[in-house]
Amino acid sequence: MPSTSVSEQPVTRNGAALLSLDDVSIQFGGLKALDGVSFDVREGEILGLIGPNGAGKTTCFNVMTGVYQPTSGEVRFAGEPLGRRKRFAITRLGIARTFQNIRLFGNMTALENVLVGADAHHRTNVIDALVRSPRHRREEREGEETAREVMKFLGLERRADELARNLSYGEQRRLEIARAMATKPRLLCLDEPAAGFNPAEKAQLMDLIRRIRDVRGLTVLLIEHDMGLVMGVSDRVAVLEFGRKIAEGAPVDVRNDPAVIAAYLGTEADDAGEFDQEGDL
Incomplete structure (x- = not known):
């Protein structure tokens, strides 16, 4: 913490x-x-x-x-x-929430879990992603900036590339909070x-x-x-x-x-x- x-x-x-x-x-x-x-x-x-x-x-x-x-x-x-x-x-x-029982994507990295939250406000569609349109690249860049900034606030920046399942129990709790905060609630x-x-x-x-x-x-x-x-x-x-x-x-x-x-x-x-x-x- x-x-x-x-x-x-x-x-x-x-x-x-x-x-x-x-x-x-x-x-x-x-x-x-x-x-x-x-x-x-x-x-x-x-x-x-x-x-x-x-x-x-x-x-x-x-x-x-x-x-x-x-x-x-x-x-x-x-x-x-x-x-x-x-x-x-x-x-x-x-409105963002965490859960009584931790609900993380265990086989994704800590950063990827938080990016799921950051994606909440993205407006690009599948075609934008396939052709990597300027808007898609911009939203990806902004989403990662948001995710990393929130992780730093919660003391998780050094765990960004670790699989979520390998984090300690307390870190997993904070990672859930980070994912919720990345939605900008x-x-x-x-x-x-x-x-x-x-x-x-x-x-x-x-x-x-x-x-x-x-x-x-x-x-x-x-x-x-x-x-x-x-x-x-x-x-x-x-x-x-x-x-x-x-x-x-x-x-x-x-x-x-x-x-x-x-x-x-x-x-x-x-x-x-x-x-x-x-x-x-």
């Missing part, structure tokens, strides 16, 4: 809503995975989306990124309804990026997420089970349980919310006390 001097606590951001879920529900057969969920992700903030296993967090990500279509309600990005847009079109609008959605990390790696990841927001100017939506990471890096936190939003607000307020404590610990707040800030969700 690249070194960083960022150590300050996140500050509250009051930007306009970049992404909005408005009364979103989605049903699979008799199962209601999301039930009237509404919240905003504000421009320039880090929003943590948490909840017990099965709460609907990843389903939220999938609705935002076009994997699923909501049964009812609406998702808007920069004020524009996403409607039934395809996933590639949503990526071009400016406005909103970066991270699905459990600290899974499998030790405490030192989690601390480095917190600094990296802050740098992505503060240096790159991206808005970040974060799903994560580690309480210390979520509470330490998020400006605001939204909590789901059984597909419903049960709390939203500043990390300190959410951590002490009786409904959140009951959802995670299965007991009343008076009996449970306050969450351990270093514990897992």
Whole structure:
């Protein structure tokens, strides 16, 4: 993980809503995975989306990124309804994501994996590629510049020619983030990026997420089970349980919310006390 001097606590951001879920529900057969969920992700903030296993967090990500279509309600990005847009079109609008389970092309180099992301905005067609038209060559050159610059930001520049499968687990996690960032998003959605990390790696990841927001100017939506990471890096936190939003607000307020404590610990707040800030969700 690249070194960083960022150590300050996140500050509250009051930007306009970049992404909005408005009364979103989605049903699979008799199962209601999301039930009237509404919240905003504000421009320039880090929003943590948490909840017990099965709460609907990843389903939220999938609705935002076009994997699923909501049964009812609406998702808007920069004020524009996403409607039934395809996933590639949503990526071009400016939403990128990583996955809970790493999804890299193991037999491609690290650079080639990131180039897949950089290709998201390319407009050349097969004929342009076959004849290597000036536009195709220009887009190839610009894509590689973008990919290498993002890899440098994430401390992966020396691994560019390594096969993705040969990278360490932590490097593969960062490579997924690099591929997402190469699409030039406005909103970066991270699905459990600290899974499998030790405490030192989690601390480095917190600094990296802050740098992505503060240096790159991206808005970040974060799903994560580690309480210390979520509470330490998020400006605001939204909590789901059984597909419903049960709390939203500043990390300190959410951590002490009786409904959140009951959802995670299965007991009343008076009996449970306050969450351990270093514990897992």
